[in-house]
Amino acid sequence: MSKIDYKQAGVDYSKIDPLKILAQQAAAATAGNLARHGLHEVAASRGESAYVVDCGEFYLASITECLGTKALVADATRALTGRTYYGQIAQDTIAMAINDIVTVGATPVSVHAYWAAGGSEWFHDAQRAKDLVDGWRAACDACGVAWGGGETPALAGVVANDRIDLAASCVGLVRPKSRLTLGDRLGPGDAIVLLASSGIHANGVSLARKLAERLPAGYGTKLPSGALFGEALLAPTVLYSPVTEALAAAGIVPHYCANITGHGWRKVMRHGNAFTYRFHTLPPVPEVLTFLARETGSDDRAAYGNLNMGAGFALFVAAADAERTAMVAERAGVRAFVAGVVEAGPKQVVLEPLRLTFGADDLHVRA
């Protein structure tokens, strides 16, 4: 089959990014407003995965994240199997927010739901609505957060007919303040512990949808294991806050964290400084990602540069804490791999087993 790339799949980052940079600059300029309330922002959190405000005795972290287009996969797969998959979709949406806010060292406290439907009819499908509610609640329970409320608007004309735009916002506290993880302690010699993903999570979904359109059996295509392509895509995103909370309880404060989402393994080098991230070990690749990469003609560079390829979250810890970090993660129910090291050197990600290197020019996530 011919290759599919991200532009074909409907996401053109060169068009989004100019606005994003304008917005980042304007947002940064509002920091001074906090002085009116005796507060100040933690400037190092600008460009990180969650925003952090210094409130004196504690830090306040906040984030809003959206699911993206994964609900379209659920809708299409339901047509084949009759199951709604909105329980999984709910977990995916919460994971987008939770897995970002924990990168700064925050304990997630409360979550708000944003469920914007294309019309009131969307909410009339009782099974789908129940699955969404039950899955949302279960994910909150798994993360120890309170579901504070949310919005369920019907937005005919804005949201597409019979579709839903799902997002979650999350608030967290960094207490004690020594738990703050913004990367100032990251340095050469640190170990990189990777936490396993369950599949595609919610990034690379546009590519998967494009592939489904091309496959004769679409989402009903059987993977080698017998699983349906659609169902394999819908394995819910792993929630990493049980791991970060267990690490805090064990007295391990990571030097940095990266949630591996869009830009795949290029996200490993999101820290502002120049370091070389060298991996000697790669986690097993979930079957659905091997299939997706092969069928879209993606080479290792394209696959690891855009998909998580088995690694959903990276913890950067003192070398002496590496093995214990992996053990704590495994006890919290997530497979973990002591996979690499941070070195002095140019900003790059080196995947030794694949003889593959991503340079600094491959990632632009900051203004």
Add this chain to the structure above:
Amino acid sequence: MSKIDYKQAGVDYSKIDPLKILAQQAAAATAGNLARHGLHEVAASRGESAYVVDCGEFYLASITECLGTKALVADATRALTGRTYYGQIAQDTIAMAINDIVTVGATPVSVHAYWAAGGSEWFHDAQRAKDLVDGWRAACDACGVAWGGGETPALAGVVANDRIDLAASCVGLVRPKSRLTLGDRLGPGDAIVLLASSGIHANGVSLARKLAERLPAGYGTKLPSGALFGEALLAPTVLYSPVTEALAAAGIVPHYCANITGHGWRKVMRHGNAFTYRFHTLPPVPEVLTFLARETGSDDRAAYGNLNMGAGFALFVAAADAERTAMVAERAGVRAFVAGVVEAGPKQVVLEPLRLTFGADDLHVRA
């Protein structure tokens, strides 16, 4: 012209509400999760406009709110005048979150933007993007909040082509804790001070859009003052946090607050207890609402029951504080009216100048 009601306008609350109730019940069941972190929820905030968690030395408040369909009015009016109106739209979106979170006594601290477009092309319109960014920043500055970050996804297939789904989340602190306003102090004898609206704000927009479809000149229809219907609808929502912060600085703690949005003046009786809210004074009605009510064949019951009709926010204060509350609001730049009183009696809103009463059966906002 024949009447237009809300069902015709695409919002069917009877279809949304069953899911909403299911979600409210599931959300309430997650409260116990906070105990893991030594926190607990303020149960009285369930069903109020923002969620409140007791963090010991302070309360943490949070909210996510969406704009609704008002951007469609901007898009259509732009086709007539060439102006984008996304600066106003930005303020509307922030107002949805800010005006809710201040009802519980919180100082808004930070805001996240959620701008989900129907495709990357949306962000390529430089003027519109700049107006959105500039308006968002200006509204943050007006409210003294930091713009912490946000999401700008391109969601082809989920969000309608060339449209944008706009939402805002907000985090606030209630410090000192005595500022918490959840209505436990509300009682007979309290005065009701109404804060002026600027126009339709962001509720009743579906009705206005339906009307525009029917008018021969659509959004280009001239109001008696000469203003275009579309432009009048796009007067940005008043931001009320400057008033609530000024009241705190003046030592006035309201007994309760209600942001008057969907359900219009019926929202005045959103407090859980039974009281009679009697109004002797009604604020002037913005021209666009007079026009909308007349042209849609809405009588006073329909108009005041669904639109703000000049009152964007209600402050319930001790009678002795009423005049000073209005003065503080006016000094903060918002017209204010000492308009009514809270009385012992059945749950109802009585508009004496109109001989109009809304009973408890007219409002269902809680599970």
